[in-house]
Amino acid sequence: MDNFLYERPASIADALALMAQPGVTPIAGGSNLLDLMKGGIARPCKLIDVSRLPWDAIEALPDGGLRIGAGVRNTEAADHPLVRKRYPLLSRALLAGATQQLRNMATVGGNLLQRTRCPYFYDDGFRRCNKREPGSGCDALGGFNRGHAILGASEHCIATHPSDMAVAMAALQARVVLQSARGERVMPLSDFHRLPGDTPQQDTEIAPDELITAVELPPSQAAGHSQYLKIRDRASYAFALVSVAVALELDGAGRVTRAGLALGGVAHKPWRVEAAEAALAGRMPDEAAANDAADALLAGARGYGDNDFKIELARRAVRRAIARAARGSTL
Known part of the structure; x- marks a missing residue:
């Protein structure tokens, strides 16, 4: 793991100002990011600890939907009465996704930002991985690819997205709320994650200076x-x-x-x-x-x-x- 700086902003505004700096990566639970750092795949210059920012609430929306803060832990989201009553699909997916210990640490925002899974990506002993080194090739194409993609893949990458929560949210037509110092924008979750195309190193449409602040679920009678x-x-x-x-x-x-x-x-x-x-x-x-x-x-x-x-x-x-x-x- 490379050396890095660490800072804990006191407010969302402070966090957004820090995110505008180059080489900055936010961290909350760290259940995926720390693995990437230990493997030498992620090399942030500075970690911004956003785990104590005030975005850990689950709130009913006036239209009957639900707003889940990006800092809400997966355990809290799965067990929350409003989630269990209105969106049991989401609760089931969260409970299927990881152990209790991981759910206690992982956050909703971090869950959406998980990197795609592929052993050739996570093990730098393999030489060719376009996610790790763009243009180097893809060893998974001709290698052991039992768990890999069957839809939306390209000649550059056949990795798969690992989240259970995100699949449920896609079926529920959730929206992702993004914020930067430039302002706020909202996009359908189905547009948030990218297909690999010829740039498989980009998993999502989030800009480098943006943070996920919440996920919004529309009303559902399902x-x-x-x-x-x-x-x-x-x-x-x-x-x-x-x-x-x-x-x-x-x-x-x-x-x-x-x-x-x-x-x-x-x-x-x-x-x-x-x-x-x-x-x-x-x-x-x-x-x-x-x-x-x-x-x-x-x-x-x-x-x-x-x-x-x-x-x-x-x-x-x-x-x-x-x-x-x-x-x-x-x-």
Whole structure:
């Protein structure tokens, strides 16, 4: 680990002023950043400790939505009464994501900023990684790629985004609130994470001088018909081979009036396709509708050898998660 400076700002304004300096990286729980620093992948000149800033509240919004501060710990978010009542999908995803010890440290903002996962990226013993050294190549393409992307990948990178929380938030159509000394902006979470393209070293659309200050969830009537399904190699905490987040709003006859649907473990970002949600709208959430949604969600999917099985695994997981959500869910 390289030497670095450390500073703890007293206010959000002070933090934003410091973020405008070059080589600055914010740290809260540090559950991902410290691993990257110890591995020599992240080399910040200065760490700005934002863990004690006043953005650790969960508040109901006037429209019936919810605002979750970026500094809220994952444990608090999963257990909060408003999250459990209105957005049990999010609570389930958080509880599936990590051990209690990690959830006690990890924050909502930090969770969204996790780097994508790939053993060739995290181990600098491998020579070629475009995320670590742009232009060097991608050893995962011809290497062991069982856990890698089947959607949205490029010849430069096939890493996958590791967050469970972000997949649920994508299905719930969350918004990310960003702030810098230049002002505030809000973007859909589905636009926040990037596909690799020819710049796989950029995982998100956050600017170097910006901080995530909150995540906003729009009103949802899907609490009783939501499901988070995580398929992994072991029941103990592990990254998803495939995960599915489903949120269904149903009318009195049981037809879908609105659907949220996202995949995890299959792309450089939580994978949401509006056409897949539209395939469910106005229909009974039966096997035929689930098949159509799965087809739309997995259109263009491609394996790279070891991970070919993930295409069919994802298709079956989508069908199963929709069926479970349709039957009703409790937390």
